[in-house]
Amino acid sequence: MTPPDNTLRLITELKAKTQKLREQSTEFQGLEREFALIQEDLISKYKRSSHIHHPGDLGAIREEILRDFLSKTGYLPLKYGVSKSSVRVVSQTGHQTEQIDIAIYDALNSPTLVSYSSLAFLAIESVYGVIQVKSTISSQEDVDHGLKNIASFKGLEGAEERFGILFVYECKKLKWVTLVKSVEKFMLQNSPSVWPNFIVILNQGLILPCEDGLLPSTVQGHYFRNSDARSISKLRVTAVPDTGSTLFRFYLYARISNYLGLVYTLNNH
Numbered sequence: 001m002t003p004p005d006n007t008l009r010l011i012t013e014l015k016a017k018t019q020k021l022r023e024q025s026t027e028f029q030g031l032e033r034e035f036a037l038i039q040e041d042l043i044s045k046y047k048r049s050s051h052i053h054h055p056g057d058l059g060a061i062r063e064e065i066l067r068d069f070l071s072k073t074g075y076l077p078l079k080y081g082v083s084k085s086s087v088r089v090v091s092q093t094g095h096q097t098e099q100i101d102i103a104i105y106d107a108l109n110s111p112t113l114v115s116y117s118s119l120a121f122l123a124i125e126s127v128y129g130v131i132q133v134k135s136t137i138s139s140q141e142d143v144d145h146g147l148k149n150i151a152s153f154k155g156l157e158g159a160e161e162r163f164g165i166l167f168v169y170e171c172k173k174l175k176w177v178t179l180v181k182s183v184e185k186f187m188l189q190n191s192p193s194v195w196p197n198f199i200v201i202l203n204q205g206l207i208l209p210c211e212d213g214l215l216p217s218t219v220q221g222h223y224f225r226n227s228d229a230r231s232i233s234k235l236r237v238t239a240v241p242d243t244g245s246t247l248f249r250f251y252l253y254a255r256i257s258n259y260l261g262l263v264y265t266l267n268n269h
Helices: 003-026 031-051 057-071 140-154 176-188 228-229 246-267
Strands: 081-082 086-090 102-106 112-116 117-123 127-136 163-170 197-201 205-211 233-242
Touching: 031 057, 031 163, 031 246, 057 081, 057 102, 057 127, 057 140, 086 102, 127 140, 140 163, 140 176, 163 246, 176 205, 176 233, 197 246, 205 246
Parallel strands: 086 117, 127 163, 163 197
Antiparallel strands: 081 102, 102 127, 112 117, 197 205, 205 233
């Protein structure tokens, strides 16, 4: 009988050989496979940036890593602009958000109210959604800080169908279950109207609000939509573990959220 360690080694080697053969057989392995490779590259760039010691510089670099993926890979249609700096979103009543790391906006019809090298002001009517970026999360305070910035956007008048996403590269100090509980605590203390649509932990998976007793298994789960979050009668925050496809799910969910925001905008103007 083959010892367990040898069996595991043989399986690992076979998987590596199989993948190598697949990559040699064709240039395009499918969208999900392409995103798995991009995810590996993002995590690698994130780790390489660890030698930067100034917190402000480090945060800016890691925002730029995600911004480059969104704006330069070609996976977002040209009509979706990606802010080149941090933003504050302004409502018609003059209220504005906290400083947001990345905004996805209407690149064809969006006026920039004011723009500086490190900060721009955008009108709520032209913004589909926002993404707050954090290198890592290690406490309830970190969770609250990221989600409060998103809530400042989703609480604006006119943001009812816009999306908000918290994007985190890794979570090392908090156990996965503890992190989910921390997110759930924030949601229970705040109105569903300001909940994030979902949270990305790039090296671990997705976290999103769900009806207790139901589990989202695919994009068709739709629990990342604002209308579904508002209809939840009994909240259960759900984790979707990473299988190498966290970035792919993030992309699909964000694209659908963009589409829903566009439909809402067209139907209400």
